[in-house]
Amino acid sequence: MTITDETIDYVGILAKLELSDEEKARAKKDMSDMLDYVGKLNELDTDGVEPMSHTFSINNVMREDVVTNGDDRENMLLNAPEAKDGAYVVPKTFN
Amino acid sequence: MSKEYETVIGLEVHVELNTKTKIFCGCSTAFGGEVNEHTCPVCTGMPGSLPVLNKEVVNKAIAVGLATNCDITRNCKFDRKNYFYPDNPQNYQISQLYYPICRNGYVEIETEEFGKKKVGIHEIHMEEDAGKLVHDEFMDCSLVDFNRSGVPLIEIVSEPDMRSAEEVIAYLDKLRLIIQYLGASDCKLNEGSMRADVNLSIREKGAAEFGTRTEMKNLNSFKAIARAIENEKERQIDIIESGEKVVQETRRWDDNKEYSYAMRSKEDAQDYRYFPDPDLVPIVIDDAWLERIKADQPELRDEKRIRYKDEFELPEYDIDIITGSKKMADLFEETIGKGANPKKVSNWLMVETMRLLKEHDMDADDISFSADNLAKLIALTDSKAINSSVAKEVFEHIFAENIDPDKYVEEHGLKTVNDEGALRETIIKIIADNPQSVADYKGGKEKAIGFLVGQTMKAMKGKAEPGMVNQILKEELAK
């Protein structure tokens, strides 16, 4: 399957990636290979087969509405690249 | 010649469900905690963490769907809505696109302009809320608090069935009351537990096609919604009249400036690339589950209205006010449950409570006094332990601070003086001190007794029973 330059640019915008021409060319080839691979499934006759979202036949995995997590903020904030006053610091963002 | 236009409005309403824990993790949903106090690897989007669905969220979503006449999707699941924003730590929101839990419902509304009508509900889906961003002036950065991240929401998407601000407000009020009575949320617009986005377009009256619509966000009160609708309607008509085209966009309402502006989204790629969330397995809802929810459904407002009329014989207007807030209806029933007369309870709610709410610019949901204290107050007046003007004074303290009226009356010595001897003594003195009024009364001016009653009440510091004062006065004056 051929991927157009426009598609690569568009996917780049969605993924917030700035790709060099070289990287774009490589991405184009990788994406095309992946789609060809998955495209094999199109050779199967799936008429009358219900779409599925899961390969396991398990339903209704749920929990009761009971608080199980205590305040573990200090540990959680260790995951933050930067923290201030108990909050995660991110680049300036306007709502 | 100006044309006649029709406003077409559909609503997307987000309601925060009042479960104890978040939708996919065991973190508390409590308000008022420290920043990031209620967080864990799941609701901060840490790699490798796995969401597990809170069953109560499904129960509440089904309950709302049944109460709004929806079909319940027996086999539903969650999808990922992909976008980048710092309040969304996973870079996707878990929501429902392909198989939302409820579809094809309606609620009935009534307005003066259009009368009774059904507003269709296209779907209701379950999803998670995002975190909160605060701008930090000193560091010129933004700070993220994930306490609200993962709080369960339902989004109720209406059909474009509304034609005026009045209908929109009637629809929102209907939803609010249904959900409050179900006990699924407190639905406060000003606190964000209910949020409404308005989709609005204009078309020539009688046209079959819809016009291009805009979506209005940041509407935090019924008044703001009404103002934003009027404003957007005028804006779109102006654009059309000047021969230009309405642009499909999201706009943000500024209620202080009474003006909206287009929200520019960077690169404008509104492509969410939804796909089924592989971390969550399907939810299969069988008959037994539905029956359980139906059996647990509490009495809703429309049922309550009928019952109040039959059982308590209250006027329709009073019933509308009392059942117009779950808080007030609960208070009414609970006070009656403690033995108070329904008409008297209704009277305290309709007159003094409404007066004080208005005076303090509060609404019925803000009432904070207990049924217990109102019942005690009514018992004090029933037994004539206090008179009605003292009762009103005590009620103000109940309303403001939920004081115990028994204690309050005792501590402040407000009990009616039933000691006839003491009262008679006071009256004899009042008669002696006011010869002119006595002469007037005896000369046929019946009204002069009013002044003497007033003087007596003043001397008794308001604690006498007016009937008794009258009677003794007449006896003494007849002597």
Ligand SMILES: [Zn+2]
């Ligand atoms: Zn969590």
